[in-house]
Ligand SMILES: CC(=O)N[C@H]1[C@@H](OP(=O)(O)OP(=O)(O)OC[C@H]2O[C@@H](n3ccc(=O)[nH]c3=O)[C@H](O)[C@@H]2O)O[C@H](CO)[C@@H](O)[C@@H]1O[C@H](C)C(=O)N[C@@H](C)C(=O)N[C@H](CCC(=O)O)C(=O)O
Ligand SMILES: Nc1ncnc2c1ncn2[C@@H]1O[C@H](COP(=O)(O)OP(=O)(O)OP(=O)(O)O)[C@@H](O)[C@H]1O
Ligand SMILES: N[C@H](CCC[C@H](N)C(=O)O)C(=O)O
């Protein structure tokens with residue numbers, strides 16, 4: 001594609017140099033440049049992409065998108081904000097792929113991965129060609145790729161959507177993180193449906209206040225343009241959790257049709273008669289399309305919420321409630337979400353991705369509903385992330401646990417033992433006795449100890465890392481999988 005064609009998508013940009021230059025790719029990272037790329041210089045928080053433009057040109061970039069003219073002998077497209085411009089350029093370059101499929105976006109502090117996976121399961125079960133993008137993996141056709149980020153940059157997203165279009169994808173279910181909304185990574189995506197799960201504390205390192213965080217989430221809903229299309233396939237929907245007060249802002253600011261779900265408040269898709277065991281969950285769902293009794297292997301009240309959001313989204317696609325019910329019966333536990341580590345033991349070992357105060361509370365309160373023995377919690381907090389959630393998670397753990405191993409999550413560039421120390425004030429504030437917890441920096445040692453000392457009917461919750469197969473210490477990613485470590489600890493006791 002010629003540079004001038006891309007430039008035309010941005011009315012107020014200024015093109016300096018030869019507009020007929022042929023562009024064969026878009027790239028934001030100088031380390032990944034290929035011959036013929038247009039290098040987009042992003043002014044970031046850590047580095048400035050403009051500083052890497054010369055290297056990018058040396059490596060084969062044939063033109064630049066810049067926020068200030070650089071002294072380099074290649075055509076340059078001058079824009080006010082490169083990240084913003086990038087979303088428009090990416091949509092055009094890849095031929096607006098999200099207008100050729102239905103994209104169902106899910107946002108919220110917790111439950112995005114779970115909800116997207118449930119919707120994907122229902123639609124695939126009902127013979128739709130599906131795609132998936134999120135924390136664990138991306139699915140294009142039948143190919144799965146492990147992901148680094150929950151929501152990628154716009155160039156990567158639009159590229160992935162174009163690949164999905166190539167394999168005739170009907171629906172893409174995607175997680176939409178607040179970072180992505182705030183940084184315009186998802187600008188230009190046409191969402192068929194946007195689902196809101198919940199809003200609780202996380203990411204205050206980035207958003208600083210809960211109000212900013214709420215406003216970032218709101219961008220998903222406020223950018224939905226219009227619901228009044230004659231063509232049913234073009235209508236847009238907002239599926240909102242009516243039990244979370246944050247939904248009111250989204251309801252007010254969206255032009256999409258609003259469908260609410262919940263348990264406690266009056267709403268359009270509502271669950272009642274909920275029964276939870278360690279094996280699964282049952283409930284009755286009352287919807288605008290009838291009533292059904294749902295049985296599934298996912299456990300916990302929070303998974304009832306995730307499922308309600310998914311049921312609403314699927315009903316909007318014309319899937320019969322009876323078919324939704326059948327497909328939910330078949331759904332398996334989502335990787336790293338209340339995942340049971342099985343052996344011959346007479347206690348339960350669960351690996352869960354709870355890494356926020358609300359996530360941990362939900363995981364532990366669910367366990368407390370069926371635990372017959374002690375509840376033993378192994379958890380920590382990620383480094384270089386929201387520090388204010390650490391003592392709160394300590395308080396939550398103290399509220400439900402009989403014993404706690406405070407340990408490392410992904411320390412990243414922080415001092416691991418200092419992170420553990422940040423959790424302790426929460427335990428103290430909760431009045432938790434000092435002989436009921438210990439601090440063990442090495443997560444493997446903590447997991448081994450928890451399993452070595454477990455007794456009959458105890459439940460061990462290993463929280464925070466879920467599906468992750470690594471641990472980031474400093475800047476190094478080490479192999480680490482809570483489930484494999486738990487298994488080897490069981491083996492050491494002769495219980496595998
Ligand atoms: C806070 C945040 O999200 N930052 C992301 C953002 O960083 P930034 O804008 O500050 O960019 P930067 O790192 O300063 O770099 C500026 C530019 O220089 C370029 N560069 C840099 C170095 C170089 O050698 N060559 C080069 O070209 C970079 O590619 C970039 O284009 O853009 C970068 C490029 O895409 C991301 O790597 C970076 O992710 C950081 C590492 C990160 O950890 N992000 C997490 C918090 C995140 O996004 N999480 C959410 C999920 C949260 C959730 O829901 O739980 C997610 O969607 O994954
Ligand atoms: N609806 C929910 N409400 C509260 N907690 C939940 C909910 N769903 C899941 N959780 C808890 O949060 C953890 C993470 O769930 P999930 O991976 O689905 O969330 P996410 O929003 O995708 O997280 P991330 O922001 O890391 O992508 C689960 O392991 C569980 O403990
Ligand atoms: N998407 C979340 C994941 C946190 C997972 C936890 N294991 C950690 O490393 O803090 C984040 O980037 O904040």
Ligand SMILES: [Mg+2]
Nearest residue numbers: 112113135175
């Ligand atoms: Mg996720």
